[in-house]
Amino acid sequence: MFTTALPFCLAMLLLAGSAQAQGAQPIAKGQRLWQKRCSECHALDTDETGPRHRGVFGRHAGSVAGYDYSHALRDANLQWDERTLDRWLADPEKFLPGQNMDFSVRSKAERAALVAYLKSLSR
Numbered sequence: 001m002f003t004t005a006l007p008f009c010l011a012m013l014l015l016a017g018s019a020q021a022q023g024a025q026p027i028a029k030g031q032r033l034w035q036k037r038c039s040e041c042h043a044l045d046t047d048e049t050g051p052r053h054r055g056v057f058g059r060h061a062g063s064v065a066g067y068d069y070s071h072a073l074r075d076a077n078l079q080w081d082e083r084t085l086d087r088w089l090a091d092p093e094k095f096l097p098g099q100n101m102d103f104s105v106r107s108k109a110e111r112a113a114l115v116a117y118l119k120s121l122s123r
Contacts, residue, residue, distance in 0.1 A: 026113045027116050029117075030113035030115070030120075033105075033117070034114060034118075044121065047064065047066065050101065052064060053118060056122065057080055057122035058080065059122075060077075061073050061076045061077075061084075061096075073099055080118075085114075085118060086112070088101075092104060
């Protein structure tokens, strides 16, 4: 029994570790993309040209106290989640006319990685 159970347990541990590593890959890619493409205007913990990003996932749009949002964002009545962040990053002006962000991410895979990274900062 022990000789049969041991290989099975080892295989399960390897699979679990592999799944964790695969889950971390989009976050790591998203972090690299964020540093390359977002950090020029945003910081994680302070407001810059754009509002801070730590905690954005689950936050209501236009709600960081003290940041001067566009009327469009302040009045949007939306919450940032996978769907809203993806649509925002794909084409901010199409998603929310009158907003101020002049940047988009065309690649769906890159948007997914950025959203995974932003979500990881909100746990």
